[in-house]
Amino acid sequence: MEVLHCSFECYPAAKVGGLADVAGSLPKYLNQAEISSALIMPKFDTAWLNQASLIEDYAGSFRWYNGEVNYRVLREEKNTLGFSLYVVELDELFYRKGIYVSEQGYGYRDEIERYVAFQLSVLNWLKQFENKPSLIHAHDHHCGLIPMMIRNSTEYKELKNIRTVFTIHNGLYQGAFSWEKKYLLPYLPANTFGLLDWNHAINPMATAVKCADAVTTVSNGYKQELMQYANGLESLFRQEQKKFYGFINGIDDEVWNPANDKYISHHIKSNDVSAFKAANKKALCKEYSLDSTKPLFAFIGRLVMEKGADLIPDAVNEFLKDNDAQFLFLGSGASDIEYALRRLATIHSDKVYFIQGYNEPLAHRLYASADFLLMPSRIEPCGLNQMYAMHYGTIPIVNNTGGLHDTVYDITESMPRGIKMNKVNANELLNAMSRALSLYRHEPVMNSIRQEIIKIDFSWTNTVKPYIQLYSTLFKLQTDI
Numbered sequence: 369m370e371v372l373h374c375s376f377e378c379y380p381a382a383k384v385g386g387l388a389d390v391a392g393s394l395p396k397y398l399n400q401a402e403i404s405s406a407l408i409m410p411k412f413d414t415a416w417l418n419q420a421s422l423i424e425d426y427a428g429s430f431r432w433y434n435g436e437v438n439y440r441v442l443r444e445e446k447n448t449l450g451f452s453l454y455v456v457e458l459d460e461l462f463y464r465k466g467i468y469v470s471e472q473g474y475g476y477r478d479e480i481e482r483y484v485a486f487q488l489s490v491l492n493w494l495k496q497f498e499n500k501p502s503l504i505h506a507h508d509h510h511c512g513l514i515p516m517m518i519r520n521s522t523e524y525k526e527l528k529n530i531r532t533v534f535t536i537h538n539g540l541y542q543g544a545f546s547w548e549k550k551y552l553l554p555y556l557p558a559n560t561f562g563l564l565d566w567n568h569a570i571n572p573m574a575t576a577v578k579c580a581d582a583v584t585t586v587s588n589g590y591k592q593e594l595m596q597y598a599n600g601l602e603s604l605f606r607q608e609q610k611k612f613y614g615f616i617n618g619i620d621d622e623v624w625n626p627a628n629d630k631y632i633s634h635h636i637k638s639n640d641v642s643a644f645k646a647a648n649k650k651a652l653c654k655e656y657s658l659d660s661t662k663p664l665f666a667f668i669g670r671l672v673m674e675k676g677a678d679l680i681p682d683a684v685n686e687f688l689k690d691n692d693a694q695f696l697f698l699g700s701g702a703s704d705i706e707y708a709l710r711r712l713a714t715i716h717s718d719k720v721y722f723i724q725g726y727n728e729p730l731a732h733r734l735y736a737s738a739d740f741l742l743m744p745s746r747i748e749p750c751g752l753n754q755m756y757a758m759h760y761g762t763i764p765i766v767n768n769t770g771g772l773h774d775t776v777y778d779i780t781e782s783m784p785r786g787i788k789m790n791k792v793n794a795n796e797l798l799n800a801m802s803r804a805l806s807l808y809r810h811e812p813v814m815n816s817i818r819q820e821i822i823k824i825d826f827s828w829t830n831t832v833k834p835y836i837q838l839y840s841t842l843f844k845l846q847t848d849i
């Protein structure tokens with residue numbers, strides 16, 4: 369193994385958001401490009417992991433504040449995902465249905481313990497390897513202490529030469545915790561405390577930014593934003609910008625492929641996007657008793673402020689006063705937004721559907737059938753949904769931020785791909801939907817945009833390249849040590 373990815377999510381084993389999609393596909397495409405890669409995550413109580421055939425790779429223990437913790441590392445035997453998937457079995461902390469919070473939405477009281485124990489399990493497992501990986505690629509703050517621990521803790525001196533890359537999928541969540549919990553960490557010399565500290569707390573994201581050999585985030589647009597505003601870390605990002613990169617994510621076109629997607633009813637044939645869209649839309653409209661001759665807007669994702677989901681109920685209600693269109697919302701999140709969408713669906717029962725929850729097959733069918741995808745995110749480090757949408761000929765309506773800024777060009781620009789809002793408020797969204805409706809009425813223009821967007825190559829085959837380049841620079845550094 370050359371590269372070991374560490375992540376709290378990995379599709380299809382456990383998914384909350386886009387991190388899972390990236391963690392579940394990047395190692396596969398690295399392997400295809402001959403960079404031998406594996407991933408390790410906690411073993412949660414999910415259907416996929418419960419059914420997977422897992423075999424023991426290691427049984428060990430690590431010293432922790434209250435004694436010795438026993439755990440096992442298991443490997444998914446069949447390599448189903450196109451890379452070796454390892455899971456840390458420590459049931460007391462990880463064997464739960466909710467990944468970060470309980471199924472009912474309550475935070476876990478032992479949240480910090482869970483993140484720290486995962487990282488210690490990984491490092492203790494690696495210690496006994498004869499052939500250690502050349503590089504650890506840690507994702508988000510849950511794994512943010514790894515680069516610092518392998519460099520500074522005598523406990524892990526065997527791992528000292530492993531290079532580290534840290535990727536930020538969301539800079540808002542930094543995992544900060546009180547110094548009172550320092551006892552959770554292994555012994556560290558006092559001169560390293562400054563590496564842990566940010567604003568009088570232990571901040572794993574800040575620590576990773578200081579200690580990793582390279583830091584990446586998931587688009588160039590978001591990288592620029594983080595240097596301006598990052599919940600208090602902006603000056604650190606500016607300070608470390610020499611080793612800070614913005615690499616756009618890719619999509620897994622073995623999972624997301626309009627020509628053979630197992631979840632959709634009609635596949636694309638002879639590049640006929642119009643026929644592809646029409647057939648899928650008809651099938652979906654039949655299922656939901658909708659009218660396939662009318663425009664169909666979809667929203668797929670978490671119903672939270674960050675995604676601008678709070679703007680949707682008012683904007684859509686207003687829009688439907690003067691316009692005839694249909695809406696399908698798929699997602700879950702803040703209870704007030706869920707309530708507002710439920711209400712909207714009751715008021716406009718023949719035009720609006722709200723499907724609460726996470727439903728991967730339906731998401732595929734929505735991308736294949738909808739005319740427009742609503743994505744008015746306030747913050748979007750990369751965003752994968754707009755890429756899935758374009759890959760299925762659906763025109764995205766996005767706010768001009770982060771990865772949406774980098775991947776979507778407005779219909780007034782030279783290579784139109786979608787509709788962009790320049791501010792995030794319900795009026796702007798209303799305005800964007802009206803622009804979408806005019807586009808819908810100009811069928812030839814709409815079709816030519818669809819023809820273009822479906823051809824764009826968003827796949828990892830391309831986007832994996834900057835990672836490979838970065839790794840090889842770091843591998844060279846390693847041999848120089």
Ligand code: GLC
Pocket residue numbers: 385386387390537538586617748749750751752771
């Ligand atoms: C997070 C971000 C999203 C990004 C994903 C994968 O979920 O919010 O924008 O696409 O991570 O990097």
